[in-house]
Amino acid sequence: MPHEGAVPVGWGGYLSRMNVALFVTCLADHYFADAAADAVRLLRHLGCDVTFPPGQTCCGQPAYNAGKSRDAMRMARHTMDVFADSEAVVLPSGSCATMVKKFYPRVVRGAAGAAGQAGAGARAAQASALADKTFDLAEFIHHRLGVTELGDGLAGRRVAVHQGCHALRELRLETELAVLLEGAGAEVVPWEAQDECCGFGGLFSVKMTDVSAAMADRKLETLPELDWVVSGDGGCMLHLDGRNRARGMGVEFVHLATALWRGVTGAHRPAGAR
Amino acid sequence: MRVEIRDYASRSREIIKEEPGVREAVTGATIAFDEKRRQGYSEIDADAWRRWAEGVKNHTLTHLDHYLTEAEARLEANGAQVHWASDATEAREIVTRLAKQHSVRSVVKGKSMATEEIDLNLALEDAGIEVFETDLGEYILQLLEEPPSHILGPAIHKSLQQVQRLFADRLGSAPDGDPDTLAEAARLVLRDAFIRADMGITGGNFLVAETGTVALIENEGNIRLTTSLPRVHVAVVGIEKLLPRMTDLAGFLQLTARAATGQPIGCFVSLVQGPAVHPDDDGPEEVHVVLVDNGRTDVLAHEHAWEALRCVRCGACLNACPVYRQTGGHAYGWVYSGPIGSVLDPGLLGLHEAMPLPFASSLCGACTDACPVRIPIPELLLHWREEAQEEGLTPWKERAALAGLASVATRPGLYRLAGRIGSRLGATGVARALPMLGEWARDRALPKPSRQTFRQLWREGIE
Numbered sequence: 001m002p003h004e005g006a007v008p009v010g011w012g013g014y015l016s017r018m019n020v021a022l023f024v025t026c027l028a029d030h031y032f033a034d035a036a037a038d039a040v041r042l043l044r045h046l047g048c049d050v051t052f053p054p055g056q057t058c059c060g061q062p063a064y065n066a067g068k069s070r071d072a073m074r075m076a077r078h079t080m081d082v083f084a085d086s087e088a089v090v091l092p093s094g095s096c097a098t099m100v101k102k103f104y105p106r107v108v109r110g111a112a113g114a115a116g117q118a119g120a121g122a123r124a125a126q127a128s129a130l131a132d133k134t135f136d137l138a139e140f141i142h143h144r145l146g147v148t149e150l151g152d153g154l155a156g157r158r159v160a161v162h163q164g165c166h167a168l169r170e171l172r173l174e175t176e177l178a179v180l181l182e183g184a185g186a187e188v189v190p191w192e193a194q195d196e197c198c199g200f201g202g203l204f205s206v207k208m209t210d211v212s213a214a215m216a217d218r219k220l221e222t223l224p225e226l227d228w229v230v231s232g233d234g235g236c237m238l239h240l241d242g243r244n245r246a247r248g249m250g251v252e253f254v255h256l257a258t259a260l261w262r263g264v265t266g267a268h269r270p271a272g273a274r
Numbered sequence: 275m276r277v278e279i280r281d282y283a284s285r286s287r288e289i290i291k292e293e294p295g296v297r298e299a300v301t302g303a304t305i306a307f308d309e310k311r312r313q314g315y316s317e318i319d320a321d322a323w324r325r326w327a328e329g330v331k332n333h334t335l336t337h338l339d340h341y342l343t344e345a346e347a348r349l350e351a352n353g354a355q356v357h358w359a360s361d362a363t364e365a366r367e368i369v370t371r372l373a374k375q376h377s378v379r380s381v382v383k384g385k386s387m388a389t390e391e392i393d394l395n396l397a398l399e400d401a402g403i404e405v406f407e408t409d410l411g412e413y414i415l416q417l418l419e420e421p422p423s424h425i426l427g428p429a430i431h432k433s434l435q436q437v438q439r440l441f442a443d444r445l446g447s448a449p450d451g452d453p454d455t456l457a458e459a460a461r462l463v464l465r466d467a468f469i470r471a472d473m474g475i476t477g478g479n480f481l482v483a484e485t486g487t488v489a490l491i492e493n494e495g496n497i498r499l500t501t502s503l504p505r506v507h508v509a510v511v512g513i514e515k516l517l518p519r520m521t522d523l524a525g526f527l528q529l530t531a532r533a534a535t536g537q538p539i540g541c542f543v544s545l546v547q548g549p550a551v552h553p554d555d556d557g558p559e560e561v562h563v564v565l566v567d568n569g570r571t572d573v574l575a576h577e578h579a580w581e582a583l584r585c586v587r588c589g590a591c592l593n594a595c596p597v598y599r600q601t602g603g604h605a606y607g608w609v610y611s612g613p614i615g616s617v618l619d620p621g622l623l624g625l626h627e628a629m630p631l632p633f634a635s636s637l638c639g640a641c642t643d644a645c646p647v648r649i650p651i652p653e654l655l656l657h658w659r660e661e662a663q664e665e666g667l668t669p670w671k672e673r674a675a676l677a678g679l680a681s682v683a684t685r686p687g688l689y690r691l692a693g694r695i696g697s698r699l700g701a702t703g704v705a706r707a708l709p710m711l712g713e714w715a716r717d718r719a720l721p722k723p724s725r726q727t728f729r730q731l732w733r734e735g736i737e
């Protein structure tokens with residue numbers, strides 16, 4: 001096991017192993033289970049102790065996105081309680097990380113404004129505490145652990161990055177995915193539609209299915225020659241891959257966690273992980 | 275323009291499937307515009323400019339009554355006449371009455387979204403008055419009897435070939451004429467129209483309260499002619515177009531041009547300061563400014579939507595919008611399309627009339643990053659969605675499904691069970707029969723669930 005006895009490459013200046021609670025998210029639990037497991041391996045390899053609080057469910061984004069803020073508030077409350085004691089919370093999904101980091105405080109503010117609820121101040125404090133310790137996977141590795149060199153297991157692989165919109169424009173993770181992939185040995189190829197929305201948008205892809213599919217087509221049709229499209233967002237990948245398979249285009253989608261873990265474990269091991 | 279917003283989903287489908295040229299033309303043009311906007315922003319400290327512009331507009335909107343009164347007084351002192359229109363009907367009546375008073379037979383128009391909004395051309399034509407749109411794009415659409423597809427480039431959904439065919443047909447120009455030849459052909463017709471016109475009608479990009487100045491930005495020179503050649507000039511201006519001082523205008527002229535086209539400033543900026551005073555002055559004998567509310571005070575009173583009134587109609591959000599790019603503006607069913615349309619139309623028309631526009635967005639946020647006055651469009655869309663849910667304007671099945679999700683997601687045991695059933699059902703094709711996923715699956719292969727859930731992997735131990 002690479003993580004056993006490995007000198008953590010991602011020491012990041014911390015004296016003890018960091019405790020990380022994985023918030024796996026609904027899609028990753030059911031559709032990207034292996035990627036989520038790779039995220040666990042990766043975090044352990046980088047010197048973290050990973051826990052999985054079993055009470056976790058859905059972050060509530062589907063409700064928030066649909067304008068059902070009361071339902072979103074119920075789920076936010078639940079999640080805030082589940083992760084109340086965690087030291088750091090990491091999500092293998094830029095979009096769900098954004099929900100917790102950026103939108104929970106808004107949901108809580110909105111709920112407080114609407115009902116003048118008792119305990120609103122405490123909830124607001126809880127939301128901002130959770131926001132501060134919550135990270136998207138790439139954000140956590142790059143900024144919290146301070147790691148950008150993972151190995152060269154992806155040497156020879158041409159990959160393009162699909163930027164999830166929330167990670168890009170709310171968390172402002174503009175180069176982090178590419179930097180990490182390059183730090184895992186991959187060649188990140190330019191893609192003119194890299195930063196464009198794929199058209200998923202949760203409910204949007206159901207309600208406006210034709211526009212949503214046309215947006216996916218724009219992404220797919222502009223792809224350069226490559227081995228994988230890598231993304232940190234499962235929702236985008238299900239949507240893009242669904243369109244890809246429906247059109248028989250043969251593009252391979254790989255979750256960021258899996259790509260990076262392969263970077264670590266590939267033929268050439270990084271210096272720190274013997 | 276008739277309101278046909280309700281059909282957004284079916285119209286967008288039609289455009290995508292049956293007029294693929296629209297998607298191609300709009301995508302190409304908007305990406306080029308967006309690229310120029312980025313370039314234009316990169317030459318200045320765009321964030322600082324945008325924050326400043328946001329602040330000026332917020333201040334103005336907060337004191338709108340004060341600045342409107344000041345603007346009216348200054349305009350009148352300059353010799354312009356001010357008219358107040360509370361809705362589209364009143365605005366149309368004011369302009370047609372003015373036209374009749376001056377025995378106007380022929381009108382030239384500069385590009386104006388406000389006059390599209392109030393459906394002015396139709397009213398004038400009904401009154402027996404000939405109307406010429408003099409912006410090249412608007413002129414093309416007038417010949418085609420189509421509404422504009424974009425705030426700034428009304429005909430961006432048309433290809434060069436389509437315009438060549440149209441002009442060959444209607445103006446007798448060469449069927450393979452280059453853009454210059456085509457512009458020349460239009461110019462010949464329009465020059466004659468300018469000379470004959472008794473009245474020029476424009477909108478107004480800004481109205482400076484301090485000086486009573488209507489400011490107009492353009493690149494073709496047609497607005498300059500529209501405001502100076504005919505005897506009478508009428509400017510139809512939304513009440514949110516105010517700026518307090520002339521120094522504010524200096525900043526807004528530059529920022530708006532950069533946001534719209536990346537230019538440091540528009541090729542022509544006309545500052546209309548009232549009618550000609552002395553007999554040998556150039557310019558119209560009379561200047562009228564019609565200040566239009568038409569729903570704007572309702573938007574201003576709305577807890578969240580008021581922020582949309584900062585809009586300077588630069589079109590940057592449309593250019594940045596991947597949703598808009600697939601269909602152009604016609605799918606949206608009213609004069610304001612794209613991101614700004616989706617937040618403004620519910621305010622101006624009432625949410626009921628503007629459904630489902632708040633849902634016609636993936637909330638990607640590219641619009642907000644482009645907007646020169648930092649309107650938080652995704653946030654406003656979410657507020658409209660929330661109101662739509664509360665008012666029961668969304669399908670009950672959808673509301674029930676989301677309430678169900680919340681109930682399940684706050685009970686971890688139930689959640690685990692439901693998740694397993696849900697993802698496994700999807701794989702078996704049952705999902706195709708479910709109301710929501712069925713739509714999704716029409717154009718996409720269904721997702722394949724993992725062999726084991728992460729929870730199972732975790733229980734068994736991850737090595």
Ligand code: SF4
Nearest residue numbers: 585586588589591645
């Ligand atoms: S919302 Fe912003 S970007 Fe869009 S047209 Fe208005 S000012 Fe321009």
